[in-house]
Amino acid sequence: MKDFFNAIRHFFEQQFTSSSEGAYDINHLFLQYLILAAVIFAIVAFMVIAGALKYHSKKRQEVPKQVSGHKTLEITWTVLPLIAVTVFFFLTLKVMKKINRPFKKDQKPDIEIIAHQFWWDMRYPKYGIITANELHIPAGEKLLMRIQSADVIHSWWVPDLGRKTDAVPGHINHSWIDADKPGVYKGTCSEYCGAEHAWMRIKVVAQTREDFDKWVEHQKQIPPAPTDSVAREGAKMFQSMTCANCHAIAGTPANAHIGPDLTHVGSRTTILSGMLTNNLENMKRWLTNPQKVKEGAHMPNFMLTKDQVNALSTYLEELK
Ligand code: CUA
Numbered sequence: 664m665k666d667f668f669n670a671i672r673h674f675f676e677q678q679f680t681s682s683s684e685g686a687y688d689i690n691h692l693f694l695q696y697l698i699l700a701a702v703i704f705a706i707v708a709f710m711v712i713a714g715a716l717k718y719h720s721k722k723r724q725e726v727p728k729q730v731s732g733h734k735t736l737e738i739t740w741t742v743l744p745l746i747a748v749t750v751f752f753f754l755t756l757k758v759m760k761k762i763n764r765p766f767k768k769d770q771k772p773d774i775e776i777i778a779h780q781f782w783w784d785m786r787y788p789k790y791g792i793i794t795a796n797e798l799h800i801p802a803g804e805k806l807l808m809r810i811q812s813a814d815v816i817h818s819w820w821v822p823d824l825g826r827k828t829d830a831v832p833g834h835i836n837h838s839w840i841d842a843d844k845p846g847v848y849k850g851t852c853s854e855y856c857g858a859e860h861a862w863m864r865i866k867v868v869a870q871t872r873e874d875f876d877k878w879v880e881h882q883k884q885i886p887p888a889p890t891d892s893v894a895r896e897g898a899k900m901f902q903s904m905t906c907a908n909c910h911a912i913a914g915t916p917a918n919a920h921i922g923p924d925l926t927h928v929g930s931r932t933t934i935l936s937g938m939l940t941n942n943l944e945n946m947k948r949w950l951t952n953p954q955k956v957k958e959g960a961h962m963p964n965f966m967l968t969k970d971q972v973n974a975l976s977t978y979l980e981e982l983k
Pocket of ligand 1: 853
């Protein structure tokens with residue numbers, strides 16, 4: 664019997680992994696709800712099955728005893744749910760209070776998240792760096808996130824690291840994020856926001872303080888100008904075509920923030936918000952016909968020739 668319960672516990676622990684205090688509290692509360700629901704389900708199922716067997720028409724022809732206005736019964740089925748709802752109301756309130764840690768009104772956020780159709784703009788105002796879709800955080804530290812939207816309603820959710828937070832146009836939400844150990848934590852947009860809602864993935868890379876500081880230092884640097892002729896051609900194209908109207912690359916005149924910041928795009932592990940692995944081949948696929956790869960994304964098809972795609976992709980992949 665003990666083994667049985669241990670197996671069940673192990674199963675649930677695997678389903679509700681948590682790597683932050685907030686996520687642990689939420690998962691624990693969910694488990695409590697689940698147990699209560701399971702008990703109620705078992706009672707109802709038992710009564711339905713037992714009733715069906717006992718009063719099966721082939722067994723007994725007479726109508727069972729009819730009950731109306733049974734005081735004890737009515738009080739029981741009113742008071743028991745009331746107790747359950749009240750207990751869970753306060754349990755939920757306790758968790759909500761715990762995970763929504765207070766912050767000062769004028770407190771600057773550590774991270775600014777701006778949700779777009781269909782990618783995440785991620786900024787570190789304290790370090791002056793901007794990235795996209797892959798958030799780096801130092802493990803073991805609680806960071807304040809400021810979450811907003813540039814277009815429609817999205818929702819930030821990395822299940823292992825805490826609660827969902829909606830990104831609502833014209834409204835700012837705050838949320839805390841922390842990871843108790845280094846690792847990669849996956850999340851996704853969890854509010855339907857359009858054609859590519861499914862491809863608004865989030866990757867959180869929790870690192871030791873030392874590694875995180877190294878990453879920040881690297882992100883702060885302006886990438887060196889390309890040296891080989893193909894990439895140089897790509898860099899020229901980037902500035903002369905309309906790329907710079909939407910994208911930014913530090914150290915160049917391109918400074919728009921409608922699309923993802925591409926300063927260190929080559930150093931990310933994925934492109935298109937987790938849709939494709941970041942490599943030269945996939946970058947070429949994307950630039951050849953964006954709408955064929957991610958239909959509905961706001962990246963137009965520039966009808967580039969094969970050589971142009973090659974030059975531009977080579978340049979972007981070298982932006983490490
Ligand atoms: Cu953004 Cu769903």
